[in-house]
Every structure is written in C-alpha cells, then in structure tokens.
Amino acid sequence: MKKRYLYASLAALSMTTMGAFVVQAQMMTGHDRLHAQHGGDGMGHNEHTMPGLRGANTTQAETAEMQTLFRNFTLIERDVRNLTNGISTVTTTSDPDTYNALVSHVVGMIARVEANDNPEVIIQSPTLDVFFMRGENIQSEIEVTEDGIAVTQTSNDPELVAALHRHAAEVSDMVDRGMQAVHEQMMN
Template sequence: MAQGTNLPKVVLYASAACLLLVAGLAFMLSSSSHHPSSAHSHGAFSGGHDERTMPGLVGENASPEESEEMRVLFRKFDTLSREVTNLPNGIRTVTRSSDPDVMEALVSHVIGMIDRVDTGEDPKVIIQSPTLDVFFLKADLIETSIDVADEGIVVIQTSADAEMINALQTHAAEVTDMVERGMQAVHDRLDGH
C-alpha cells in the first residue's frame, strides 16, 4: 500500500524532469546559431567561435559545397600565400596554395564568387564582410579577368567607379588578412578589432 501512494509522486517527479529537459532542449535549439535561416546581418553572428564546424560559413543562399570550400580554405590557410597590387582603378591579386586540394577549393571558390557577383546572387554568408554589398549592388561596374596559371590564380578587377575601386581594394586587404591569419582575422573583424 505504501508503494501505491508513492507512485503518483514518482510519476510527478518524472514528468517534471521530462518537462524541464524538453524546455531546456527547446531553449538551446531556439538560440542555436546552426540554423541556416539566421538573419544575414554582417557580424551579427553570436554563436561563438566553433573552429570545428565553422557555423558562420553557412549562408542564406550558399550551397553546402560552397560552405565546405570555405571550411577547407580556413582550416588550411597556412598553405595559402597571396600578393596584392592596388592599381589606380582596382586590384591585381595572385593567390596560391602549396596543397593541391586547397588550390582546387580556392580556384572553385574564386570563380564561383565572381560568377555570383556577375549574376547578383549574394550568398549571404553569416560572417560575410559588408564590403561585398557594394559588389552585388554595382556588379555591372566591375571588369574582371581570371587566369589560373603556374603562379596561382590571378585575378584582375577594375572599375571606373571610385566607390567600387575602394571596395575592391578593401576586400583584397580583408582576404589577404584571412590568408595570413585564418579565422582569427574574421573573429577580430566581427569583434570590432
């Protein structure tokens, strides 16, 4: 008889524990940054710095393959090297990797992003620099040539528009910083350093 009177308490405690567990999981999922539906708001990523999964590389309009290319580039940034020449009307960049797999990801990323700019398809990657907004707004003002050569992937981008020239040179410097420091460069930019 004593067991029968304790049964409702056991059920009550078990139910309360389950309710707390479900509420906790719901809270964690609702505040998770791993949702691709996160608002594209440059630097509004608040999910912390997860070097393993790099959730900030997900984009509202980016394919899983594009996000994976960026992960490869960030994970193996120490195999990359880059030279940038600021031209009066734009930039000339040469970027390479000592790792053939990274070089393949690099070439695909560069060609894919330039194609996205040409077609106006902003990937809206969570950690994306606001500098790229100008590219997508004024894509018709950029002249681009790409050459995959022995020295690396050579990109020349020019414009007659002063705002675009500034954006090209600013973005080239941002990419160089990422080549030199990897994800730390992004963290510093997002943290306002």
C-alpha cells in the same frame, strides 16, 4: 525585521544583475551573437563546424570550400597590388585540396558578383554588399595557373575601386591569420 532587509537586498541585487544582462545583450556584437546563437546546439563556434560559413544562399559545396580555405590558410600565399582603378591579385598554394577549393571559390564568387547573386554568408564582410549591388560595373580577368589563380578587377566607379582595395586587404588578412581575422573584423 532582518528577513525583510535580506529580501529587499536580494531583490535589489537581482534587479541589478538582470539590468546588467540586458545591457550586455544590447551591446553584443554580431560576432558575440553568433556565438550565443550556436552555443548550446552542438553547432557551437569551433574550427571544425564553422557555422558562420553557411549562408542563406550557399550550397554545401561552397561552404565546404570555405572551410577548406580557412583550415588550410597557412598553406596559401597571396600577392596583392592596388591599382588606381582596381586590384591585381595572385593567390597560390602547393596543396591539391586547397588549390581546388581556392580556384572554385574565387571563380564562383566572381560569377556570383556578375549575376548579383549574394550568398549571404553569416560572417560575410559588409564590404561585399557594394559588389552585389553594382557588380556589373566591375571588369574581371581570371587566369587559373598551375598553382593558383590570378585575378585583375577594375572599375571606373571610385566607390567600387575603394571596396576592391578593402576586400583585397580583408582577404589577405584572412590568408595571414585565418579565422582570427574574421573574428576581429566582426567585433569592430
């Protein structure tokens, strides 16, 4: 008689535990799923491999640039002015490798937006979606400087202006806090 109760209790406990795992899996954020996807294959979440920087439409060079920028975020300074019709940013660094990655990344991403060529990076902010859908409505001026890059982007489209403001703030947060900013963004 005691065995039957024990088996029934174990079965109930097992069903409860399985139910909890199902609920937990359903509640996972994109960030959590990224960890789960890369947890056991040697490509797990870490500051070295940064698997989330790969995309469906990125080159190895682009991924390497983003890795350099995230590894060296403390070496980057950024000034942003929100304009009524866009943004004006100046991003600088004194580190040569970071400088090269910064200039190439910014110029490359602006060219991708102009060509409607979404890189589909795993950790890419949803803010960028509107750029890749309607990037032809953004006017960009780029000036490569001795220590960085100055960019002014404007638009007559209020939704694009709002997205430019949001994206500039997201990039500034990444410059201030590195990958931690991305983690928090993905968890929201």
